[in-house]
Amino acid sequence: MKRKQEPEPVNPSSFHCGRTWSKGSLIGRGSFGSVFVATLKKPISPNITLPPFMAVKSAEVSVSGSLQREKQVLDNLRRCPHIIRCFNLGKN
């Protein structure tokens, strides 16, 4: 059986709010952050395909450790088709 090709990691320095994507309306709030619609403005590179609409979680720097752990869990589960992919983690 052929294994699905690993998605290329997104370079954090090229994933900018305002340049690469723009923040839209609030979708919901969780224990340590708020989630907004994110709309892709322009492709990062021809090799990396991002969806036209994504969800972006915004939180205070004080809880950035929790976001990092959440990304780690999502990265570990990236081959599961039922788990969302975390494209990037960054400061704005």
Ligand SMILES: Nc1ncnc2c1ncn2[C@@H]1O[C@H](COP(=O)(O)OP(=O)(O)OP(=O)(O)O)[C@@H](O)[C@H]1O
């Ligand atoms: N990838 C996503 N796509 C669409 N909606 C999302 C996505 N992630 C989160 N949401 C929405 O935003 C809300 C808040 O999400 P968040 O991950 O911050 O917290 P939670 O997982 O619901 O709760 P908690 O942080 O307490 O575990 C969710 O309940 C959901 O409605």
